[in-house]
Amino acid sequence: MSTSGTAEHPYPVPEGVLIGHLTPGTEAWEEARTGLTITATEIAAVVNLSPWMSRFTLWHKKAGLRVAPFEMSSPIEWGVRLEDAVALKWQEEHPGFLAAPAGTWRHREREWQRATPDRLIYPQPAGEFEVPDQAEELLEVKTSPFGDDWGPDGADDGVPIWYRCQVIWQMDTLGLRRTRFAVLIGGHDYREYTVEYDAAEAQILRDAAVDFLNEVRNGSRPPIDGADDTYQTIRVQPDGFDDIDVEIPPVDAARYENAQIAAKAAAAELTAAKGVVLDHIGTGRRAVCDDRRIAYRIAKADGTTKSLNPYKQKEAA
Known part of the structure; x- marks a missing residue:
């Protein structure tokens, strides 16, 4: 070699x-x-x-x-x-x-x-x-x-x-x-x-x-x-701005509108789920379930919650 x-x-x-x-x-x-x-x-x-x-x-x-x-x-x-x-x-x-x-x-x-x-x-x-x-x-x-x-x-x-x-x-x-x-x-x-x-x-x-x-x-x-980052890449592609209407396929229009509805529902459910988990944690640091870490709490100086963050869960084999 x-x-x-x-x-x-x-x-x-x-x-x-x-x-x-x-x-x-x-x-x-x-x-x-x-x-x-x-x-x-x-x-x-x-x-x-x-x-x-x-x-x-x-x-x-x-x-x-x-x-x-x-x-x-x-x-x-x-x-x-x-x-x-x-x-x-x-x-x-x-x-x-x-x-x-x-x-x-x-x-x-x-x-x-x-x-x-x-x-x-x-x-x-x-x-x-x-x-x-x-x-x-x-x-x-x-x-x-x-x-x-x-x-x-x-x-x-x-x-x-x-x-x-x-x-x-x-x-x-x-x-x-x-x-x-x-x-x-x-x-x-x-x-x-x-x-x-x-x-x-x-x-x-x-x-x-x-x-x-x-x-x-x-x-x-x-x-x-x-x-x-795919979305961010698409965002920076146009060079200029034209105040015109652009016809798009019905399937893409429906996909976007349905996704908007689903996103609002998912956001509301996530907020409720976070509230439940945070309520369980109380003054604690982490939420665990069957030896799995689910989420962790970051507290402000006065002890109130700054944020609740999820632990990444590995995909099941």
Whole structure:
């Protein structure tokens, strides 16, 4: 198997070509991610498994059409701020290995396949002047306010499916065969997981990516789905405003009107259900049922309720 090292990144990986160490949000970083490429953070959207971006929105992005501008949320901001601290924790837990910033890579043959892992893991040199051998694994650092999407510490299936897609894509791009996860949940719950490379899964993702890019080239727009970011993408498409009537199909008119009625009924039922649960909680913190956490209460300084929030429930197998 061939190796690839560069002046910027002297330690090789089995496959992959280093594009550079690019700062997120810069012009160079955006350029490496746009056009007819698929990055590791986009592959879950390609296969309709991303909780953040729909296939519809990604199609518009790759087609060079408008999408809603990126907004820095608190979880994203603190994830960035805490990445080095969590990576350092992993480093302390694993003496004998060096976790170094990875940079942005492309596959040696499939130039459209891109990945920006958090860290590359090398065997720690035994001597002061020894150079580490070839990178052996990847380290992916995550933070989460709640652990509902994550399994118990070290569980084989503990990584959310969208992150599994991400690291399978990263390993396939760089030619590595194992990814370690260092995860900080709720600011204090540190967990680790391992994902092994799966060639069959990688092939499924590659095939899906090829089909998706062909759809972009052919102008075959995905159907409109119920994701919020799909709606936000549609909102930013018109360029201008014409004060005219536009005839729409009866089936779409009926769907919209029926959904409005259903939404009002659902909102009223949700308000009533929240009231019942909040009444049960009283001065407590969480509502549980048969060892399942249902909702949690955030209180104001005077003890009254600021909000009632649901815990995410995993789909039944």
